[in-house]
Amino acid sequence: MHGRVKVKTTAEQQEAKRKEREKKLKIYTAATEKIFEKRKNKEYDEEALKITGEILAVNSDFSTFWNYRKEIFLNMTENKPENEMIEIFKGELQFLESCLRTNPKSYGVWNHRCFIMETMPKPDWKKELELCNLFLEYDERNFHCWDYRRFVVKKANISPEEELEFTTNKICNNFSNFSSWHYRSKLLPLIYPDENSTIGVEENILIKEYETVQNAFFTDPDDQSAWFYHRWLLGRGKIKTGVNCMLIDRTYQMLMINTTQPVMISPSTCEIDVLLNGERVEGTWRTHKQQTDVYSSIWIFKSTEDESWIPMHEDAEVAMAVVGEDWGSSDSVQINSTQTVAWNLTHEEQGLRFRDELSAATTDTLQRELDSIQELYELEPENKWVLLTIVSLMKALNPKQYANDIEIFLSKLITIDSSRINYYWDLRSKCLIENYLEELDFSTRVISLQNQNISCLVHPELFSMVVKIDLSNNKLDSVKGFSCFQCAVDIHVDGNQIKDLEELSFLHGLKLLSIKDNNISSLESLQPLGKTSILKLYLFGNPVVENIDELEVKKIIPSLHNFDGHMM
């Protein structure tokens, strides 16, 4: 039509673009080859800087070229006068900045900048901090820049107070910023240190932080960064390493200990001497899974000198002494001449055993937080973060008293947040089991948790001295953790969804397993039982039972006497 501006068709444009690219590719390849050649010949000259610069400007993730550039700079620093070098270094900083403009998240560029700043004479750290400010203004969540900032802050001796102020501003602009919150959590203990508080920050400062973070989640309860910070403020209690239970067994000639948190007993980390009536016994520590060099809460000691190191028919005392670490107590256990088994339980204060996760905060704090978040719950009854935080706070405050509420909130979570159903089921199981264990008299050596919809077994290490375990009619889908049941004789897990029996192979004392109505579908799944001395097995109601040949079972488990009620 008349008067119109004629424009190239798309095909023409594409062709032009393609040619352009081809041309560029040629140049790129040629330059790359040249650089490799030069590096091989150890040529550290201006030309090398120029060509690598051209390539890196368009592709700043080419690490080899950055490395070559570092070599060039190190070489030049040795051979050129300092004032000349300063100019070259300055030029490099400018070049790096232009690279960052095109690619502010390039590992190579930020890394090279660190190198230059550390290598150059008279680096201007203040200017670097301004650069960080600028780049964090464009993208306040550029973690590369946050990393570089911390590097600069260290070098420039910037006070943590200033940095805290900086994070405050960033959070005010947009509180959906994990980096800022995290930085705060690192700065606060430096500025307001307090040994007595468990996250190491003064109480009055903590209260202000609670306020800030509450403002954030009242403004947008769906933003998880604030909730994460809130969780950090509540603290994570430190568990002191110690021994929960010490047990000696004449039958198996072993000493078993159950520690408060996983430890590694080995010559390189932590050694434990075992003393029999005051005499040191040579022996080895293995975990309940026969492992060494791993972290575990259950360790078993056997003597290497004498297989029956615990004398029969006479009183004895076995003591353990931790070498090089302070576990707070030196434990011992006495066994008299008639006992086959004896133990020593460290008595936890009632109700405190499992509160370590949030126990850092004071009860007042927890209660205050619970109250205000319950207010938020009134307004946002469907918000998963609100519900979950209420659950953790209740659990930390008084799991027994809030047991019903926790149950209600968790079932609500299960309905509104279907993609994390299993997490909530497991959390519920945890609450149930912990409440149960709190009340349990371990010396009965019986655990009975039936019909509770338990989906996973938590704290299995605490079951290590239990003889009879009944977990029937729950929602277990595996026997994960069952290897801890070192003293188990009877295990009842009827009416679950268990598919395999892998961990049962470590249970040397197992005599009876009732696993009716589960999901065992193949004979191979029974293999682990072959390593035990099991006598009775109830397998009825599992898929595998259809067309099962009892002889086959016997072949797999030679010790078996009774299969589904039939004598074999």
Place this chain on the structure above:
Amino acid sequence: MASGSDLPKEFDVIVLGTGMPESIAAAAFSRIGQSVLHLDRNDHYSGNWASFNLQGIEKWAKQHQDVTSHKDDLERPDIDESSLLEEGETLVQLPLGNYSFSQTETEYFVPEEDEEDKKAMEEKSAKQTESQIETNNDQVVDNVDEQTKSADVHQATDADGDSNADMKDDKVEKDSVNTDGEKTYEFSETKEGDNGAKTESSDAIEEKLSGQEQIDNDVDAKTETIEGVKDEQNTVEVTENVSGNFNTESAGTENVVSKDEDTVKEKSKSWSQKRMKSEWRRFNMDLSPKVLYSVGDMVELLISSDIAKYCEFKTVTQILTLMDGNLEKVPCSRADVFSSKKVSMLEKRMLMKFLQFCLEYEQKPEEIKDYMDKPFLEFLSSKKLTPTIRHYIQHSIAMATDSMTTSEGLIKMKKFLSSLGRYGNTAFLWSLYGSGELPQSFCRMCAVFGGVYCLRTSVSSLIMDSDNRCVGIITTEGSRIKCKWVVMESTYAPRNYLSVEASEKRLIARAILMTDRPLFTTGQKEQLSFMCLPCSDDGDRPINVLELPPSSMASPLGIYICHLTRQSKPGLKPKDDLLYAVQSLFTKDDDTDVDKPKLLWSLYFTQEDLSLVSPSTAIPDNVILMSGPGSDIDIDSTVLEAKEVFKRVLPDEEFLPKAPNPEDIIYVDDSEAQVADADSQSEFSKSDQSEQDTAQEDQSEQRLQDNDQEDQSDCRKEKDQDCGAKETVDISGNVENSDANV
């Protein structure tokens, strides 16, 4: 610019008035190849939407003291117009004056001269000879600095800067785009010209200039692109722009701010009329100040048509409200709500929840169906909000009047809320150098594609054929020009073209105030504030307050411009109608109420609300009337209006498609080539470099994708994140050619 006598004898469309809707329409016609003649009876662009400097607006005010006090109207050609008619044709005479402003009243509240002036006078006379030499130097430097500018352009911008003085001598500028492609600069370079091409002398200017440069750098440093906000790839482009200055200026955002602050403090001591007048060029005062919704038809059009490259914006940084006699910042964005100390935690949730609801109200019909036709205020009551939250929502976010229905209120809420966070913490953008810049950007696009412009020229008569179709016009220069369509702002139309109901005038009370300090400020940053101030005397006529800081290029350092706008009624004086706002927000005395800004100067006027046009049946089919400015705070309706007009004239054509990349234009003849050349020189100074940029983009795009994956946890709410502290917004997405090190 074309002189009347040189004009071609035929055009497809003749557009009268360079106001907002006419300019959009003119650009749209020209863009798809229609020949356009665009006339304006004024000596400036933008008509009733114009922005003036101090001299300009004082002169304008003198002319509009009264509806009839015009001494500046165009005159009809001194020929017998009927001699130009052909057989069967008749004439319809058009009015030549503009009667939509009246009751202007200006007043200074500062002494004419003070001690400082006298001191300066003495010093100045001592340096008289020196400064004259410097004047010459200045001009040389200017020419060198502004590399692309020819002397020709320099002159033109000068004329534009001082439109009143220069334009009279040289009534119409001489060049048309068709014959001299270079002239297309005129619009875009005006700003720089204003800053750079100073003709005043004295050292003071040099100081000012360097100060100005710093601001400019600052502005550049914060230049942002619309796409930049949308996706990460372009955030990189933003980065490029910024660090360009960073190198030379040690990234001193704060430095610049603090320098500004110092100057502000110094200047806020006192002003004299003399000193204000000496800075007359630094003022840009709007007849019709309008903001843009960040997600609105105007912004979308600017982006989609690529006209955004001709404009610069600043975000409105805060929404204010008057509560119990105190000014407060209204928390409307997520970040504001979070950091607000004025509302409790529960209120924060309440507010956010309601705002969230308003964004999605269409999906929740059951919650609103009983209220849609009832007053919005009733709906708010049903929501059980606390008084503070209700106040914020009603007056500041919905800007609801007493009689507004719920459905209207929700539409306004949604528009406001969906605009939040695109460029800043409020919903609005402000056009740097005044709203009058916007129509000019569209005129520029029109000119780039061959539109011909004549200022201070209008149509004396329409020529009608026997079927009452307009076949042509006679210009005030006495030329007969054929045309297919005439599009005119309604004030250009003869009375009988407007329906009788429309003759009942709707009026707007306006005030432009200069003050010595901002209304409300926290921290160091300069704020651009907007406030909807409800008035107890009439709940349906709130006063809209817009305060512009120096960095919006509305005023010299130390002076703030405040625009008051209120729907008015016949018989009311603007000063009385706006009294409530002036009394509550400002003071005239030096000593009392130090917190309130002190008035330095005021201009009141009444403006006819021309936003509704109802043509009568007498109007010919091929003559279209367009609206003038109304009391709306924004200009999105003008886009829809221009679109409708365009569709009516050319139903099958695309409305303002994106302008092609200059590199892709195939030149056919010389005149077109010149147009394109000129354009590519100004916008894409080194074409080979922009190619490199494209290559870099390709690469960086990919890399950023990779990084995105590493960074997933950080990826939420990308929309919010970019905007925070950015000062100026260049929504065009134009990449400045970075000095790539290749």
